[in-house]
Amino acid sequence: MTTGILGGGLCGVVLGADIQDSVVIEAESRVGGHCKTEIDKGYTYDMGGPHIIFSKNQEILAEMKSALGSKLGYGIRDNRCFYNDKFLQYPFENGISELSAEERYKFVRDFLHADQLGAPKNNLKEWLLQRFGNALANEYLIPYNEKIWNISSEKLTSDWVEGRIPMPSMDDMLKVACGLKTIGYAHQANFVYPTEGGIEVLVGAYKAKCKDIRVNEKVQKIDKRDDKWIVATNQNSYEFDEIVSTIPIHDLLKTLSNVPSEINYKAGLLKFNSLINVAMGYKRKNDHTYTAIYIPSEEHLSHRISFPRNFSLLNVPEGMELVNLEITVDTDADLFNAEDQFFKEESIKLLQALNLIDKQEIEYLKVCRTKHAYVVRDENYENSLKEVLNYLEELGIHSLGRNAQFEYINMDEAIRRTHALSKKFLTTN
Numbered sequence: 001m002t003t004g005i006l007g008g009g010l011c012g013v014v015l016g017a018d019i020q021d022s023v024v025i026e027a028e029s030r031v032g033g034h035c036k037t038e039i040d041k042g043y044t045y046d047m048g049g050p051h052i053i054f055s056k057n058q059e060i061l062a063e064m065k066s067a068l069g070s071k072l073g074y075g076i077r078d079n080r081c082f083y084n085d086k087f088l089q090y091p092f093e094n095g096i097s098e099l100s101a102e103e104r105y106k107f108v109r110d111f112l113h114a115d116q117l118g119a120p121k122n123n124l125k126e127w128l129l130q131r132f133g134n135a136l137a138n139e140y141l142i143p144y145n146e147k148i149w150n151i152s153s154e155k156l157t158s159d160w161v162e163g164r165i166p167m168p169s170m171d172d173m174l175k176v177a178c179g180l181k182t183i184g185y186a187h188q189a190n191f192v193y194p195t196e197g198g199i200e201v202l203v204g205a206y207k208a209k210c211k212d213i214r215v216n217e218k219v220q221k222i223d224k225r226d227d228k229w230i231v232a233t234n235q236n237s238y239e240f241d242e243i244v245s246t247i248p249i250h251d252l253l254k255t256l257s258n259v260p261s262e263i264n265y266k267a268g269l270l271k272f273n274s275l276i277n278v279a280m281g282y283k284r285k286n287d288h289t290y291t292a293i294y295i296p297s298e299e300h301l302s303h304r305i306s307f308p309r310n311f312s313l314l315n316v317p318e319g320m321e322l323v324n325l326e327i328t329v330d331t332d333a334d335l336f337n338a339e340d341q342f343f344k345e346e347s348i349k350l351l352q353a354l355n356l357i358d359k360q361e362i363e364y365l366k367v368c369r370t371k372h373a374y375v376v377r378d379e380n381y382e383n384s385l386k387e388v389l390n391y392l393e394e395l396g397i398h399s400l401g402r403n404a405q406f407e408y409i410n411m412d413e414a415i416r417r418t419h420a421l422s423k424k425f426l427t428t429n
């Protein structure tokens with residue numbers, strides 16, 4: 001029973017390690033997908049945006065730590081929210097303790113008056129106002145979310161946020177009102193990150209256990225003949241008993257013949273955003289410990305900037321700083337392919353506003369573009385996705401992972417789902 005694994009991102013290599021009689025087919029020149037790391041001129045950073053390891057699932061967390069082997073390292077989260085020229089503690093509701101008494105009063109008063117037990121709200125904007133109150137929602141949560149999702153928060157549904165945007169406890173809000181320090185998102189307070197080599201080290205551990213990986217092979221056409229799957233790439237043709245797709249759902253449909261127009265229409269309703277990740281290296285101005293800074297202000301393109309030096313000191317050359325600036329864009333917008341010089345100037349402007357850079361030379365610049373980064377959960381999402389996935393499942397194609405299942409999942413969940421699928425495979429085949 002030979003299994004064709006389409007796509008060699010994290011899910012692809014974990015599945016290839018689980019199912020030995022398999023071939024992983026990857027379009028790019030190396031496996032890793034979102035979890036690829038660039039190591040260049042002494043700088044190390046994750047190309048698809050910074051990827052830190054954390055999880056509430058202790059079993060998967062232990063597996064990821066063990067996969068890093070001698071490169072297992074730990075970081076302490078020091079994330080900040082940039083608000084009114086201050087670097088507040090993250091998440092914002094915990095950072096309120098650092099504001100003036102008048103501002104603390106405003107945020108906590110509105111939180112206490114929020115209609116938290118009222119009828120559930122359907123869109124993200126109303127949900128944020130209902131749960132967090134006017135001040136927190138209007139001054140931080142709504143603008144930040146509209147930047148990262150690149151869409152009005154009224155157009156996003158709220159069915160996915162429960163747990164993903166955790167609520168602060170009443171006790172924490174009373175503490176911040178009194179100016180006392182609290183810690184939010186405790187399961188992310190410390191994180192795991194490779195001491196060297198970036199997140200691709202994780203991928204490498206599974207890759208080493210795969211029997212057959214083909215790179216530079218883009219899946220172009222898939223047919224079924226006499227119970228066998230025929231997968232044609234730009235270089236070869238393969239015959240498989242089963243196939244698992246981890247490639248973006250829109251791209252998979254293009255490889256199939258006779259897809260009903262209704263399914264293509266539904267897939268067209270599934271929206272996603274792309275990500276620009278600007279990596280910039282320059283002489284370090286100070287030894288701050290920030291891991292990431294969240295930027296809600298509309299004035300700047302980037303919604304989050306991060307500092308790989310504070311994930312591991314080996315990520316930067318001696319005395320230098322490395323910053324990653326993430327910008328969410330429409331895939332079809334001109335901005336996605338704007339000149340690197342434009343992103344450089346925008347990035348310098350932001351870093352100057354944050355007083356993290358002077359007039360020093362930029363020694364290193366690379367702009368990484370990820371086409372399929374974030375799924376957009378608007379009103380069409382749930383129903384359209386169900387129909388397209390059902391269609392693929394009925395054909396006998398198994399969909400797995402962030403872009404194939406078209407869900408906002410992290411590495412821990414991607415690995416958990418992969419093991420669950422391989423267990424099913426190995427017991428039924």
Ligand SMILES: Cc1cc2nc3c(=O)[nH]c(=O)nc-3n(C[C@H](O)[C@H](O)[C@H](O)COP(=O)(O)OP(=O)(O)OC[C@H]3O[C@@H](n4cnc5c(N)ncnc54)[C@H](O)[C@@H]3O)c2cc1C
Pocket residue numbers: 006007008009010011012025026027028031032033034035048049050051052053054217218219220246247248251275372373374400401402403404409410411412414
């Ligand atoms: C900006 C950002 C930040 C993130 N940060 C974190 C984090 O801090 N912590 C965390 O746990 N998770 C994080 N994640 C989530 C994590 O990246 C994903 O959960 C995980 O990488 C999903 O892996 P995958 O295999 O499903 O998808 P992918 O990585 O997309 O893999 C799909 C693979 O298919 C290949 N492919 C595509 N088309 C074809 C084709 N036609 N033929 C052959 N191959 C093809 C691609 O090249 C790719 O290698 C983040 C995600 C993003 C976008």
